[in-house]
Amino acid sequence: MTYDLIIIGGGPAGSSAAVYAARKRLQTLFITAEWGGQSVVSEKIYNWIGTTSLSGNELAENFKKQVLANSGAGQTLKVKESQKVTSLTKKDEVFEIKTELGEEFLTKTVLIASGSGHRKLEAKNADKLEHKGLTYCASCDGPLFSGMDVVVIGGGNAGFEAAAQLLAYCKSVTLLHRSDTFRADEITVEKVLKNPKMKAIKNVDILEVKGEKFVEGIVYKDKNTGKITELKVSGIFVEVGQIPNTSFAKDIVPLDEIGRIKIDAWTQKTETKGIWAAGDCTNVLYHQNNIAAGDAVRALENIYLYIHTK
Ligand SMILES: Cc1cc2nc3c(=O)[nH]c(=O)nc-3n(C[C@H](O)[C@H](O)[C@H](O)COP(=O)(O)OP(=O)(O)OC[C@H]3O[C@@H](n4cnc5c(N)ncnc54)[C@H](O)[C@@H]3O)c2cc1C
Numbered sequence: 001m002t003y004d005l006i007i008i009g010g011g012p013a014g015s016s017a018a019v020y021a022a023r024k025r026l027q028t029l030f031i032t033a034e035w036g037g038q039s040v041v042s043e044k045i046y047n048w049i050g051t052t053s054l055s056g057n058e059l060a061e062n063f064k065k066q067v068l069a070n071s072g073a074g075q076t077l078k079v080k081e082s083q084k085v086t087s088l089t090k091k092d093e094v095f096e097i098k099t100e101l102g103e104e105f106l107t108k109t110v111l112i113a114s115g116s117g118h119r120k121l122e123a124k125n126a127d128k129l130e131h132k133g134l135t136y137c138a139s140c141d142g143p144l145f146s147g148m149d150v151v152v153i154g155g156g157n158a159g160f161e162a163a164a165q166l167l168a169y170c171k172s173v174t175l176l177h178r179s180d181t182f183r184a185d186e187i188t189v190e191k192v193l194k195n196p197k198m199k200a201i202k203n204v205d206i207l208e209v210k211g212e213k214f215v216e217g218i219v220y221k222d223k224n225t226g227k228i229t230e231l232k233v234s235g236i237f238v239e240v241g242q243i244p245n246t247s248f249a250k251d252i253v254p255l256d257e258i259g260r261i262k263i264d265a266w267t268q269k270t271e272t273k274g275i276w277a278a279g280d281c282t283n284v285l286y287h288q289n290n291i292a293a294g295d296a297v298r299a300l301e302n303i304y305l306y307i308h309t310k
Helices: 012-023 056-069 138-145 157-167 186-193 289-309
Strands: 002-010 028-035 077-080 085-091 094-099 104-112 116-118 149-153 172-176 198-201 204-210 217-222 228-232 235-238 242-244 275-277
Touching: 002 012, 002 056, 002 094, 002 289, 012 028, 012 056, 012 077, 012 289, 028 056, 028 104, 056 077, 085 104, 104 289, 138 157, 138 235, 149 157, 149 228, 157 172, 157 186, 157 235, 186 198, 275 289
Parallel strands: 002 028, 002 104, 028 077, 104 275, 149 172, 149 235, 172 198
Antiparallel strands: 085 094, 094 104, 116 242, 204 217, 217 228
8 A cells, every 4th residue: 555644753753743644534654663752761851841740751651652542443543663764765656665674665755753863972982882881871871870970971951961860879970061151951050060969071072981891981181271181980971962863864855964854944845745854853953842743743734735735
């Protein structure tokens, strides 16, 4: 069969689109590697509209429940969980999508909502010591560093959130940031920096991760003075930004210089007819759950119009 629409991704963008697509009775296939998206690792999310606070896991569970409630017998929405899309190509007048399990699907339109993943730390030995004291998930690995000195690299929301979590069990947390100003919300910065176990150092270049079998320290350079310092730490938590999950689409939709899908902000259309994109995989300025969900709804409205006026 040829679907009206295939949605790729089960974060806030893809899940919102799936609910709208089901209610509009589009013949839709929803494919996701995982539920919930990036903030699934958050202990608490305070700005998801309609809830005072909830954990990332609860957010993921809610998405799953709502999408599945709109799927199943007699409904137009079909769901494929735990599957990664590996290719998206054009075949005659339709699109062909392949997954890592070797399944193939045809569709008239596509909504890419595949979000983004962690950018890796570029420093000597960072690769070698990944999962050996250097990690990209404070909420997953933080408790392993109980009573130890650790650093967080990155001064955005994710960095400060990681620091806030680590302060609960680590002996000390030092946040290293590459520029003069933090990118995180002021309220979060203030709250985290008030903790006596917390320290932040700005304007640094990370040079090297020290350690043989396990992290023993980190070496950084002060950008203003050129002074090189080695900090003895047991854990390094990296939060230096995100990389869009768009490799499967790179040959069919134009991407910007950092791999984000270029969209028209009025409609979420990409430059390829029949393909839309929404959320963190696109070249929008702000990355938030509510924004991703709203962008996807905008896309869905436009896809519906396209299908019914074609
Ligand atoms: C630590 C952290 C904390 C955050 N806290 C907040 C917060 O408190 N409030 C807030 O508003 N925002 C927060 N954000 C930002 C927010 O999480 C993102 O803006 C939002 O998740 C983007 O949603 P998305 O649906 O576009 O993409 P994502 O959330 O990245 O979801 C992408 C989805 O696509 C799936 N996927 C990826 N590639 C494929 C593929 N090839 N095939 C199939 N499926 C695929 C993934 O499994 C995932 O389900 C936080 C981000 C981080 C990293």
